[in-house]
Amino acid sequence: xxxxxxxxxxxxxxxxxxxxxxxxxxxxxxxxxxxxxxxxxxxxxxxxxxxxxxxxxxxxxxxxxxxxxxxxxxxxxxxxxxxxxxxxxxxxxxxxxxxxxxxxxxxxxxxxxxxxxxxxxxxxxxxxxxxxxxxxxxxxxxxxxxxxxxxxxxxxxxxxxxxxxxxxxxxxxxxxxxxxxxxxxxxxxxxxxxxxxxxxxxxxxxxxxxxxxxxxxxxxxxxxxxxxxxxxxxxxxxxxxxxxxxxxxxxxxxxxxxxx
Amino acid sequence: xxxxxxxxxxxxxxxxxxxxxxxxxxxxxxxxxxxxxxxxxxxxxxxxxxxxxxxxxxxxxxxxxxxxxxxxxxxxxxxxxxxxxxxxxxxxxxxxxxxxxxxxxxxxxxxxxxxxxxxxxxxxxxxxxxxxxxxxxxxxxxxxxxxxxxxxxxxxxxxxxxxxxxxxxxxxxxxxxxxxxxxxxxxxxxxxxxxxxxxxxxxxxxxxxxxxxxxxxxxxxxxxxxxxxxxxxxxxxxxxxxxxxxxxxxxxxxxxxxxxxxxxxxxxxxxxxxxxxxxxxxxxxxxxxxxxxxxxxxxxxxxxxxx
Numbered sequence: 001x002x003x004x005x006x007x008x009x010x011x012x013x014x015x016x017x018x019x020x021x022x023x024x025x026x027x028x029x030x031x032x033x034x035x036x037x038x039x040x041x042x043x044x045x046x047x048x049x050x051x052x053x054x055x056x057x058x059x060x061x062x063x064x065x066x067x068x069x070x071x072x073x074x075x076x077x078x079x080x081x082x083x084x085x086x087x088x089x090x091x092x093x094x095x096x097x098x099x100x101x102x103x104x105x106x107x108x109x110x111x112x113x114x115x116x117x118x119x120x121x122x123x124x125x126x127x128x129x130x131x132x133x134x135x136x137x138x139x140x141x142x143x144x145x146x147x148x149x150x151x152x153x154x155x156x157x158x159x160x161x162x163x164x165x166x167x168x169x170x171x172x173x174x175x176x177x178x179x180x181x182x183x184x185x186x187x188x189x190x191x192x193x194x195x196x197x198x199x200x201x202x203x204x205x206x207x208x209x210x211x212x213x214x215x216x217x218x219x220x221x222x223x224x225x226x227x228x229x230x231x232x233x234x235x236x237x238x239x240x241x242x243x244x245x246x247x248x249x250x251x252x253x254x255x256x257x258x259x260x
Numbered sequence: 261x262x263x264x265x266x267x268x269x270x271x272x273x274x275x276x277x278x279x280x281x282x283x284x285x286x287x288x289x290x291x292x293x294x295x296x297x298x299x300x301x302x303x304x305x306x307x308x309x310x311x312x313x314x315x316x317x318x319x320x321x322x323x324x325x326x327x328x329x330x331x332x333x334x335x336x337x338x339x340x341x342x343x344x345x346x347x348x349x350x351x352x353x354x355x356x357x358x359x360x361x362x363x364x365x366x367x368x369x370x371x372x373x374x375x376x377x378x379x380x381x382x383x384x385x386x387x388x389x390x391x392x393x394x395x396x397x398x399x400x401x402x403x404x405x406x407x408x409x410x411x412x413x414x415x416x417x418x419x420x421x422x423x424x425x426x427x428x429x430x431x432x433x434x435x436x437x438x439x440x441x442x443x444x445x446x447x448x449x450x451x452x453x454x455x456x457x458x459x460x461x462x463x464x465x466x467x468x469x470x471x472x473x474x475x476x477x478x479x480x481x482x483x484x485x486x487x488x489x490x491x492x493x494x495x496x497x498x499x500x501x502x503x504x505x506x507x508x509x510x511x512x513x514x515x516x517x518x519x520x521x522x523x524x525x526x527x528x529x530x531x532x533x534x535x536x537x538x539x540x541x542x543x544x545x546x547x548x549x550x551x552x553x554x555x556x557x558x559x560x561x562x563x564x565x566x567x
Contacts, residue, residue, distance in 0.1 A: 004298050004299070006299065006538070044535055048483070049330050050328060051328065051332060051333060051482050051483070051534065052326075052328045052333055052534055053534065096537065216323050216324070217324040217325070217326050217327070218326075219326045219335070219534045220289070220295070220533065220534045221534075222295045222296065222298070222299075222537070223291070224289065224290055224291035224295040224533070225288070225289060225291075225335075226291075226311075226320065226325070226340050227323075227324075227325045227326040227335065227337060228323070228325075229320070229323055229325070229340070230323070239317070239340065240317040240342035240343055240346050241317045241318070241319040241320070241340065242319065243319060243320065248295065
C-alpha cells in the first residue's frame with residue numbers, strides 16, 4: 001500500500017532557534033496528513049552538485065494546516081542543510097515522505113514513560129510528546145545551548161542534561177535520570193549512538209520496553225539501496241542476513257532488535 | 261506527415277528479447293522494484309534489472325556504506341543480497357505481476373558460485389541474465405573477473421554453457437582498455453554488454469579524520485561520471501557487434517540520448533532514482549519527446565548515429 005509522496009512543499013516560516021539549529025514550517029499537500037511521530041522526510045536541495053536527499057526528522061505535525069515542522073542542524077558551510085536554512089516564506093522545497101515507521105504510541109499509552117532525546121535527536125520527541133497520552137518524563141540532553149524547552153514543558157515533565165553544565169544536570173541524559181531518581185515502564189529514545197547504547201543497556205538491565213530511533217547515512221530513503229543498514233542479533237526476514245534497513249524497517253526499533 | 265502524433269516505435273530487441281522501450285534500472289539502485297513501485301509504474305519500464313544476487317545470502321560491508329561526492333555519490337554496499345532461494349520465492353513473483361522484462365543481476369565469489377545461480381534461474385521466468393564481473397566493493401569475485409580480458413572471456417564462456425537465458429556481461433570502467441574487455445566477453449559468447457559499473461574512488465571525511473565509507477574505497481556514480489561512461493560506450497560500440505546497454509549518470513532523456521547516439525541500444529538509470537524516484541519514467545518520456553521532435557519513428561534508428 002502506497003502512502004509516500006514526492007511534493008513541492010511551501011516554506012511557511014524559518015527561524016534560527018540555537019547556534020546552527022534552525023526551525024522551518026512547511027506546507028504540504030498530503031504528507032502532513034499521513035505522517036506520524038518518529039517518521040522523517042527526505043529533503044532535496046536545488047543544487048545539482050548535491051544529489052542525495054537529506055533525511056530530516058519530523059518535529060511537529062499539524063494535520064489541520066497540512067504543515068510539518070522540521071528542526072535541523074546546519075552541518076557546515078556550503079552544505080545542503082545550510083541551503084535549507086536560507087529558504088524563506090514563499091520558497092519551495094522538494095520533499096519525499098512520510099518515510100520510516102515512526103514510534104508506536106500504544107505500548108506507552110497510560111504508562112510511566114521516558115522520552116529521551118539527545119542533540120539533533122531532540123526534535124522528533126516533541127511530536128511524540130504531544131501525541132502520547134502517558135505519564136511523560138521528557139529527558140533532553142544538549143551539549144550546551146538548549147532549544148524547544150518551552151514546547152516540551154507544555155507536554156510533560158522536562159529534565160535537562162547539558163555537557164557544559166549550563167542548565168539542568170551536568171552530563172548526559174543517563175546522568176539526568178539518575179540525578180532526579182527517575183524510573184519508567186516504557187522508553188522512547190532518539191539521539192547519537194553513544195546515547196542510544198547507554199539507553200539500550202539501561203533498559204535491558206532493568207527489563208524496560210525501549211524503542212530507539214536509529215540514524216545512518218542514507219541514499220534512497222525508501223529501502224531499495226541498502227546503504228543505511230544496522231546490525232541485528234537475529235537474521236532479518238527481508239535481508240536474510242543480520243541487517244535491517246534504518247530507512248524502511250526503522251528508524252524506530254525495539255532496543256532488543258538492533259545492535260547499537 | 262503529422263509530426264506531432266505519428267506512432268512511435270520505441271521497442272528494442274536485445275538478443276531476441278523485445279523490450280517495449282530502451283529504459284531499464286541499473287542494478288543495485290532499485291532493489292527488485294518493490295520499494296520504487298510506490299512511485300513508478302513498473303509496467304512503463306523496458307526492463308527491471310535487479311540488485312545482484314548470489315547463491316547464498318551475503319551480508320555486505322559495514323556502514324557507513326555511502327557518501328555524497330560532487331555531482332555524484334560513492335557506495336560500498338558490498339553486494340548484500342538475500343541469496344537466490346529467497347530471491348526466486350519472493351522477488352521474481354513480485355516482478356511477474358508487471359508487464360516488463362526481468363533481468364537478474366548475478367554475482368559470485370567463484371565461477372562455481374555464478375554457475376549455481378545461473379542454473380537455478382534456468383527454469384525461472386527471467387528474460388535475461390546480467391553477470392556482474394565489475395563490482396569494485398567486494399574482495400573476491402566481482403571485479404577480479406572484470407579487469408583481465410582472459411578471465412572475463414573465460415567466465416563468459418562458462419556462464420554461456422550453463423545459461424538458459426541470453427547473457428549480458430556487465431563491464432567495469434576500472435580498466436586500461438574498455439574495448440579489449442568488450443572484445444573479450446564478446447569472444448566468450450556474451451549476447452549483450454552493459455557498461456559502465458562504478459568507478460573506484462575514495463573520499464576522506466576530514467571531520468572524523470578517516471575514510472568516508474567503511475570499506476575505504478567505493479564506487480563513484482552519478483552525473484559527474486557521465487562523460488567517462490559515454491566515451492566508454494562509444495569505444496565499446498566501435499569494438500564489438502553485440503548490443504550495448506549504456507549507463508553512468510543518466511538523469512533525463514537528453515542524458516540517455518548521448519549514450520544511444522554513441523552506440524547504446526538501451527540505457528539504465530541508477531543513481532538518479534535516489535533524488536528523483538520517477539527518473540526512469542522521465543527518461544522514457546524524454547526519449548519519446550526527442551523522437552517526435554526529430555521525426556524519428558523507430559527508436560532503433562537513433563542507435564550509434566554519431567558514427
